[in-house]
Amino acid sequence: MGDLPLWRLEDLYPSRDSEAFRADLSRADEMATAFEAKWKGKLTEAAKASGDKGLGSAIEEYDALDDLLGRIASFAGLTYFSNTSDPANGKFYGDVQSRLTDLSAHLLFFPLELNRIEDAIIDAAIKADAKTAHYAPWILDLRKDKPFQLDDKLEQLFLEKSMTSAAAFNRLFDETMAELRFEIDGEMLPLERTLNLLQEPEEETRRKAAEALSKTFKDNLRIFTLITNTLAKDKEIGDRWRGFEDIADSRHLSNRVEREVVDALASAVREAYPRLSHRYYAMKAKWLGMEQMNFWDRNAPLPETPKALIPWAEAKETVLSAYGAFSPDMAAIARRFFDEQWIDAPARPGKAPGAFAHPTVPSAHPYVLVNYLGKPRDVMTLAHELGHGVHQVLAGGQGALMCQTPLTLAETASVFGEMLTFRALLDKTKDKRERKAMLAQKVEDMINTVVRQIAFYEFERKVHTARKEGELTADQIGELWLSVQNESLGPAIRISEGYETWWTYIPHFIHSPFYVYAYAFGDCLVNSLYAVYQNANEGFQQKYFELLKAGGTKHHSELLKPFGLDATDPSFWSKGLSMIEGLIDELETLDRM
Incomplete structure (x- = not known):
C-alpha cells in the first residue's frame, strides 16, 4: 500500500516532556488565575463599559485562553490515541485532564455570570461595543444554556467530579477496547483488523471473524455492562438536576437543533426501513446466492467487487x-x-x-x-x-x-x-x-450512515429510558439491541446467537450519547x-x-436558507432519503440488464 504517513504532533509540542509543553501548562495556570481575579463579579459592570474594560475585551481574553487550553488538551489526546496501550501515554493523558479540570475551575464563573446579566444590558452592550458585537453569536448561543444552569458551586462540583465519573469510564472503555484481542486460526488480532475481515469475499473468513468478535465481546460483557449502566445513570443525574425533560434534550441543545426536527428525521428514516435496508438486503442476498444472509454478510463485497488493495x-x-x-x-x-x-x-x-x-x-x-x-x-x-x-x-x-x-x-x-x-x-x-x-x-x-445510525439512536433511547427504572443486565441490553437491529435490518438478515453483544464496541454510545443521529x-x-x-x-x-x-456562528436554518433548504419542512428528509432509494432503483435496473 506504499508508505503510510504518521502525523507530526510536533506542530503542537515537541514531546510530552518538552519544555514548551510544561511552559504552556504553567502559563495557562497563571492566565486562568489572573483572568478570574480580573473579571469575576465584574461582568455586569463590563457590559456597561467599552474598550479594554468592556465585555468584548473579557470575551477576547477568554477566547485566547480557550485556544491555549485546547492546544494542550489536543496534544494530550492525540498522543494518547496514537497508542492507548502505552501506560506512559495513559498517565500523561490522565494527568493533563486532571490539571485542566482544576484549571478550568477558575474559568467556570465566566459563562455562568455572563448568563446572569439582564437581556437588556446584553443587547445594549452588543450595540455599543464593537468587540462585544463581534462575539454576539457566541453570547446569544450561550444564553440558550441559561435555563439549564445550576448555581456556581454545583457547576464546579459537576466539573471536578467529571474526572472520576464520566471521564474515568470513558478512559476505561478506550483502554479496554485497545487491549482486546480476537483469535482467528490461532492468530490474535486487534479490533480494527478483525472488523475489516467482515468485508472479505470468503464467507468462511467473515464467519470466523464474527464468531471471534462475539466470543471476545461476551468474555468482556461484564465490564461493558458496568460502563454502560454507570454512564447512563451519570447522564440521568445530570439531566435531572439541570431540568431536561427528554433523555436526548441535552444533546439537542448542544447541537442547537429542535427536538421536533430530530423526531421528524428519526420517524422518516424508520418509515423508510422497508424501502431502503429491507429492500436492498433482499437484493444482496439474491446476488450472493442466499435466501437469507447471516449478520456477518451485511458488508460482504459483491462478486463483482475488485479484489486488489488500493495503494x-x-x-x-x-x-x-x-x-x-x-x-x-x-x-x-x-x-x-x-x-x-x-x-x-x-x-x-x-x-x-x-x-x-x-x-x-x-x-x-x-x-x-x-x-x-x-x-x-x-x-x-x-x-x-x-x-x-x-x-x-x-x-x-x-x-x-x-x-x-x-x-x-x-x-x-x-x-x-x-x-x-x-x-x-x-x-x-x-x-x-x-x-x-x-x-x-x-x-x-x-x-450504514442513515438507517444504522438511527437504529443506534433508537437503541440509546431504549437503554437510557430503561436505566431510569434500575440497573440493566447484559441480557436486557442485548434484547434492546436485537429489537432495533431486527427492525432496521429486515427479514433478509439472519440474526443468530452472538450478535446480541455487538453493542459493546460502539464508541459513540460511551463518548457522546445520542451523537449518532448527526450522521443521518x-x-x-x-x-x-x-x-x-x-x-x-x-x-x-x-x-x-x-x-x-x-x-x-449561525443556526442550521440560516445556513441552509441560501440553498433553498429547510430542515423543519417534513418533506426535507424525504428528499434526502429519496436519493438513496434512487440508487437502489439504479441497481435494480442494472441487475435486469
Whole structure:
C-alpha cells in the first residue's frame, strides 16, 4: 500500500516532556488565575463599559485562553490515541485532564455570570461595543444554556467530579477496547483488523471473524455492562438536576437543533426501513446466492467487487482530484494534510480504532486519524475525514469560541466530500459489473450512515429510558439491541446467537450519547444539498464555502436558507432519503440488464 504517513504532533509540542509543553501548562495556570481575579463579579459592570474594560475585551481574553487550553488538551489526546496501550501515554493523558479540570475551575464563573446579566444590558452592550458585537453569536448561543444552569458551586462540583465519573469510564472503555484481542486460526488480532475481515469475499473468513468478535465481546460483557449502566445513570443525574425533560434534550441543545426536527428525521428514516435496508438486503442476498444472509454478510463485497488493495498514493490522488473538480481551493486545503503530515494512516496495535478528524485549535491545524487497510471503503473514509478537516480549517477563522460547528452541520463537509469522491469514481467507471459493485457499496455506506445510525439512536433511547427504572443486565441490553437491529435490518438478515453483544464496541454510545443521529442528519442534508449542486448555476461553491466558514456562528436554518433548504419542512428528509432509494432503483435496473 506504499508508505503510510504518521502525523507530526510536533506542530503542537515537541514531546510530552518538552519544555514548551510544561511552559504552556504553567502559563495557562497563571492566565486562568489572573483572568478570574480580573473579571469575576465584574461582568455586569463590563457590559456597561467599552474598550479594554468592556465585555468584548473579557470575551477576547477568554477566547485566547480557550485556544491555549485546547492546544494542550489536543496534544494530550492525540498522543494518547496514537497508542492507548502505552501506560506512559495513559498517565500523561490522565494527568493533563486532571490539571485542566482544576484549571478550568477558575474559568467556570465566566459563562455562568455572563448568563446572569439582564437581556437588556446584553443587547445594549452588543450595540455599543464593537468587540462585544463581534462575539454576539457566541453570547446569544450561550444564553440558550441559561435555563439549564445550576448555581456556581454545583457547576464546579459537576466539573471536578467529571474526572472520576464520566471521564474515568470513558478512559476505561478506550483502554479496554485497545487491549482486546480476537483469535482467528490461532492468530490474535486487534479490533480494527478483525472488523475489516467482515468485508472479505470468503464467507468462511467473515464467519470466523464474527464468531471471534462475539466470543471476545461476551468474555468482556461484564465490564461493558458496568460502563454502560454507570454512564447512563451519570447522564440521568445530570439531566435531572439541570431540568431536561427528554433523555436526548441535552444533546439537542448542544447541537442547537429542535427536538421536533430530530423526531421528524428519526420517524422518516424508520418509515423508510422497508424501502431502503429491507429492500436492498433482499437484493444482496439474491446476488450472493442466499435466501437469507447471516449478520456477518451485511458488508460482504459483491462478486463483482475488485479484489486488489488500493495503494495509499492512489487513494490520495482519487480524493484530491475529486475535491479539485469541485473546487481547486478545497483540494489545496486537503493537500496540506498530506504534504504537512497532518494524517496518521497505519493500523497498528494500541492505536485508536476507527477514524476521526480532530480540529485542535485555530492557532494550530486539524489532524486526521484513519486506519488505512486498502479497501475501497477506506478511500471513502479518507474522503470523509478530509472533508471534516477542510471544514475545520475554514471555520478556524471564527476563533476558538465560535469555530465549533454543531453536530447537525458537522457532518456536512465530510459527507459532501464522500459524495464528490464517489461520483467522480462512478463517472469514470464504464464496466457494468464494476459500476454495480460501486453503487452497491455506496448504498451500503448510506444505509450504514442513515438507517444504522438511527437504529443506534433508537437503541440509546431504549437503554437510557430503561436505566431510569434500575440497573440493566447484559441480557436486557442485548434484547434492546436485537429489537432495533431486527427492525432496521429486515427479514433478509439472519440474526443468530452472538450478535446480541455487538453493542459493546460502539464508541459513540460511551463518548457522546445520542451523537449518532448527526450522521443521518448530515447524510440526508448532503443528499438534498448535492441535488441543489447538480442543478445549480454559478455561485454554489462560494455559498458552500460560506456555510463552512460560518463555524458555530449561525443556526442550521440560516445556513441552509441560501440553498433553498429547510430542515423543519417534513418533506426535507424525504428528499434526502429519496436519493438513496434512487440508487437502489439504479441497481435494480442494472441487475435486469
